[in-house]
Amino acid sequence: MNNDKRYERYQRQIVLKEFGVKAQVKLLHSKVLVVGAGGLGCAVLQYLVAAGVGTVGIIDNDVVSLSNLHRQVLYTCNDIGLLKAQVASEKLKAFNDEININTYNIKLTNQNALSIIKHYDIIVDGTDNFSSRYMINDACILLSKPLIYGAIFKFEGQVAIFNVKSDLNIRALNYRDLFTAPPKEDEVLNCAEAGVLGILPGIIGTMQANETIKLIIGVGKTLINTLLTYNALDNSIYEFNLSLNEEAQDLIPNDEEAFLKMDYEWLCSSHINNKFEIDVAAFNKLVEDDNTTIIDVREKDEQPLINEFEHIQIPLNQLINNQSLIVKNNVIVFCQSGKRSLQAAKMLSELFNNKNIYSLKDGIIDWKKQALQET
Amino acid sequence: MTVKIFGQLGDIIGTNLIQVNDIVNTTELVTNLQSKYPALKNAKYKIAVNRNIIQSNTTLQHDAEVALLPPFSGG
Secondary structure (H helix, E strand, O other), rough: OOOOHHHHHHHHOOOOOOHHHHHHHHOOOOOEEEEOHHHHHHHHHHHHHOOOOOEEEEEEOOOOOHHOOOOOOOOOHHHHHOOOHHHHHHHHHHHHHOOOEEOOOOOOOOOOHHHOOOOOOOOEEOOOOHHHHHHHHHHHHHHOOOOOEEEEOOOOOEEEEEEEOOOOOOOOOHHHHHHHOOOOOOOOOOOHHEOOOOHHHHHHHHHHHHHHHHHHHHHOOOOEEEEEEEEEOOOEEEEEEOOOHHHHHHHHOOOOOHHOOOOOHHHHOOOHHHEEOHHHHHHHHHHEEEEEOEEEEOOOOOOOOOOOOOOOOOOOOOHHHHHHHOOEEEHHHHHOHHOOOOOHHHHHHHHHOEEEEEEEOHHHHHHHHHHHHHH | OEEEEOOOOOHHOOEEEEOOOOOOOOHHHHHHHHHHHHHHHHHHOHHHHHHHHHHHOOOOOOEEEEEEEOOOOEO
């Protein structure tokens, strides 16, 4: 810490007696990989870079779109269509030109994860899907890397630190001790389907950055083996103590070879339900059939509203309770992207074995798009 | 006792806090909730009792604070 400019940059945190030059040096020598440069990633990255984490890796293969801008605050209108990791990297270099930033414009998969993660001390999960979350968890276990977990849903967020041993008598706890096996992607809505408050990933991502920094410098109480939940609507915060799940151990690949063979996409996909799916052409034909009931399984206030064809609205979670409304022989369910409707089709097929059940593939947004192209 | 409902489970149950009485353990609680809210059967979630995540059936005192915690995927 003999460089005056460097001292000046970090002076306000160095003067904290709990922090000091020692903590700053630890940060400057640390390497953190942030997976996903979306809502969580944008917040995590800005604070890690500003605080002086010596090497920051950014990995994301997505491009910026207009619907990202309300929460992914590193990007501007001029960045739409550009690679997130690339844009984020350039912005962050302007924030702090004294640290190393590694940019990976690729998707982290089980085929490349170990060779990338091994170069870092701590991994931050800012991804938006379960297949990535389970894959990152398993990779961190194999390489013994601490994992700073963060996830959001509508107005609520979760934060935890996994894979850091705190009790000599039990192994380090991980994501699978909390949620053992992945839900299918159609069982839980993502941000695109459920919506998300723009400021929420900013809050949760900032908490992840704070946990990362505390873990590096060894100050304060961290969320090791603890799940923190935050609700932006009522400001409630809860902390839950994690516990060891014996079954979790059996689901984690034992070694690199087993990890490379895992099919994380398949674990979370809805492949078994695909027999219900129909495309736009088949859908439009069935709409004309008088013996067809069409059901919108989205929540009441979800956009776009549909007035192009007759249908009834029963949100997915009320479907079973309202089965008496479904009387015709052909039943088509639709939702935003085709995920919830697949789940609905599966439920309906279990309720009615004498009806033809269909789910509109890729959802009503895709249907609207195709209808617009035809006019 | 109170049952705090998180995330998407709130959409199924219609509230984020319910009061229940005379329930002896978490298995009985889940059975009761599932019969009242059938969509819960298809939902994945973890249960906490008095802020501790549990891995098996757990006895509930009359003043227990139960939480139903679903996984979130958003980022």
